[in-house]
Amino acid sequence: MRNSEIAQLLGTIASLLELKGENRFKQIAYADAARQIENWPIPVEDLWKDGRLRKIPGVGEGIAKKIAEYLETERCGFLEELKEEIPLELLELEKVPGVGPKLALMLYQELGICSISALEESVRGGQLRSLPRLGQKSEQNILRGIETLYKQSGRIPLGVAMPVAEGIVAQLRNTCALQEIQVCGSLRRWKETIGDLDLLVSAMDAEPVMKAFITMPEVAQILGVGPTKSTILTSSRLQIDLRVVPPDSWGAALQYFTGSQAHNVHLRELAIRQRMKLNEYGLFSMEDNQKLAGETEEGIYQTLGLEWVPPELREDQGEVEAAQKKCLPRLVELKDIRGDLHTHTEWSDGRDSLAEIARAAERMGYQYLVISDHAQALGVANGLTWERFLQQRSELRSLEFGSGFQVLWGVEANILNEGRLDFPLDSFVTFDLVLAGIHSGLSQTRIQITQRVARALSSGRVDILAHPTGRLIGKRNPFEIEIGEVMATARSVGAALEINTSPERLDLKDIDARTARDKFGLKLALGTDAHSTKSLETMRYGVALARRAWLEPRDVLNTFTLRELCDWIVRRRAQNNPLISR
DNA sequence: GCCGTTTTCGGCCCGACTGTTTTCAGTCG
Numbered sequence A: 001m002r003n004s005e006i007a008q009l010l011g012t013i014a015s016l017l018e019l020k021g022e023n024r025f026k027q028i029a030y031a032d033a034a035r036q037i038e039n040w041p042i043p044v045e046d047l048w049k050d051g052r053l054r055k056i057p058g059v060g061e062g063i064a065k066k067i068a069e070y071l072e073t074e075r076c077g078f079l080e081e082l083k084e085e086i087p088l089e090l091l092e093l094e095k096v097p098g099v100g101p102k103l104a105l106m107l108y109q110e111l112g113i114c115s116i117s118a119l120e121e122s123v124r125g126g127q128l129r130s131l132p133r134l135g136q137k138s139e140q141n142i143l144r145g146i147e148t149l150y151k152q153s154g155r156i157p158l159g160v161a162m163p164v165a166e167g168i169v170a171q172l173r174n175t176c177a178l179q180e181i182q183v184c185g186s187l188r189r190w191k192e193t194i195g196d197l198d199l200l201v202s203a204m205d206a207e208p209v210m211k212a213f214i215t216m217p218e219v220a221q222i223l224g225v226g227p228t229k230s231t232i233l234t235s236s237r238l239q240i241d242l243r244v245v246p247p248d249s250w251g252a253a254l255q256y257f258t259g260s261q262a263h264n265v266h267l268r269e270l271a272i273r274q275r276m277k278l279n280e281y282g283l284f285s286m287e288d289n290q291k292l293a294g295e296t297e298e299g300i301y302q303t304l305g306l307e308w309v310p311p312e313l314r315e316d317q318g319e320v321e322a323a324q325k326k327c328l329p330r331l332v333e334l335k336d337i338r339g340d341l342h343t344h345t346e347w348s349d350g351r352d353s354l355a356e357i358a359r360a361a362e363r364m365g366y367q368y369l370v371i372s373d374h375a376q377a378l379g380v381a382n383g384l385t386w387e388r389f390l391q392q393r394s395e396l397r398s399l400e401f402g403s404g405f406q407v408l409w410g411v412e413a414n415i416l417n418e419g420r421l422d423f424p425l426d427s428f429v430t431f432d433l434v435l436a437g438i439h440s441g442l443s444q445t446r447i448q449i450t451q452r453v454a455r456a457l458s459s460g461r462v463d464i465l466a467h468p469t470g471r472l473i474g475k476r477n478p479f480e481i482e483i484g485e486v487m488a489t490a491r492s493v494g495a496a497l498e499i500n501t502s503p504e505r506l507d508l509k510d511i512d513a514r515t516a517r518d519k520f521g522l523k524l525a526l527g528t529d530a531h532s533t534k535s536l537e538t539m540r541y542g543v544a545l546a547r548r549a550w551l552e553p554r555d556v557l558n559t560f561t562l563r564e565l566c567d568w569i570v571r572r573r574a575q576n577n578p579l580i581s582r
Numbered sequence B: 001g002c003c004g005t006t007t008t009c010g011g012c013c014c015g016a017c018t019g020t021t022t023t024c025a026g027t028c029g
Helices: A003-020 A024-038 A044-049 A061-073 A077-085 A101-111 A116-124 A136-151 A158-175 A206-214 A247-258 A261-273 A297-303 A319-324 A354-363 A386-398 A425-430 A446-458 A483-493 A510-518 A533-548 A562-576
Strands: A180-183 A197-202 A219-225 A229-234 A239-245 A276-279 A282-285 A291-293 A339-343 A368-374 A406-414 A433-437 A496-500 A524-527
Touching (some): A003 A077, A003 A101, A024 A061, A101 A116, A116 A136, A158 A180, A158 A533, A180 A247, A197 A206, A197 A247, A206 A219, A206 A229, A247 A261, A247 A282, A261 A276, A291 A297, A339 A354, A339 A496, A339 A524, A354 A386, A368 A386, A368 A433, A483 A496, A483 A510, A496 A510, A510 A524, A510 A533, A524 A533
Parallel strands (some): A339 A368, A368 A406, A406 A433
Antiparallel strands (some): A229 A239, A276 A282
């Protein structure tokens, strides 16, 4: 799938057009198309072959031609021409916070600057002051921006940001008088990583809230303070924006600050078409400027003729159209989850005992828990031999639980070279549930890894493919794998794909999980991959990811009752080997 | 360059904050 590559091409064109000072709307058109394609679930090559490129919103005659040219010839003449005029390096300059397209272009034209190091040099040399409207404060701003850029390790994983946000919300709620406080932005949409943290407060008087905010012990630097909006940097270099609005604008502000930008733009366009205007203070009539909604988010959506859209869906990926037709999905919720399908104990590399993790799952109100310790080929994780697995089963059978709870005896097998597994294939039917995943040979070629996984799945012995792409967010790229091919194989043997809910992994990612369901009709299995009882709580990140993938309860294996789950396993196994029955 | 529940032409989301300035352009989200 080359969607990202094509999105990047169009995005570069958009940026260069912006630098060049081209018609703003032309530039926006390229940026819109890029964003649509980045998140488009179907390979753009397929659409191109079928002559349906213009099915993508934002792709018209001109952009379709450029995509076609690129797919045919691996180059884009228009981009080449632009690069002749504007050096590509200028895009680097724009990454410095505080440097936008206008300044970047001026720096290049007036001072010949086209790299961050050259920028830093000329600021320190005082050359910047020769330019109009740039003084001492601007110099400081730019130096600070460069420093931020150097220190920034990129976006912050959801699993890191969420607990921090929850702590700060609790703190502010206790220290000052406010009516409501809510995390907004990409964190409320549960994106896998976030750029900064957006907090929204409703209060009659903003001043004490602002004061409490900028004097929190976490504050390392105050980047801006206004009467209704302030920005700080924590000592862990997390940027936090706080906005205070009056209570009667709460809903409008909540909607506005949750985004995404694309979703908001879509809503405001919808408003204009209905002779209304939407901003963070409310929804207004264009005729008499009368306020039509604003106290609640539901009111905003309703007045626009839409169903309320859950934050996880607000990416302008079809949710606005679905909300218009009142056919948004009934998204899976944490309370639908009846069990965890992937956990480890001290038998392999987990921290807690079988009994401890099982009792923790029981306390969470689950109906079942799958213990899935590593198998022998994963030596570093103390993988179990066949004999030790049998001993583990004895221990498991000796434990007693309440009548509504059961532990399933599973395994996380290793997909070895050529797609073999740790034990002879027939032995796997002994386990209640078989997960398998790749833990070695991560740098194999795309063809090798794809075939390896396809062979393992084709054995019919794997119920769930664990962490299908092997990525560690911000640390390790997914391995090269043709995920569409893997999904097709999974469908042919009725296997499910895991959504590994560990916030380090979140694998499959949202867009792939949506494809797995939409295009291949696959079931998804949420597994925390917990190596301690505490990590069982990461299920909420996986549920959020499933919601971002538009999944309904019936798409998620964990929503099944124990009976339904066992039936699914038996049916799946019988389909692949009619002789096997339990 | 895209697009249509007023339009195939004429629109295209909206506001806060900053800096250097006397009224606003640039940046950001």
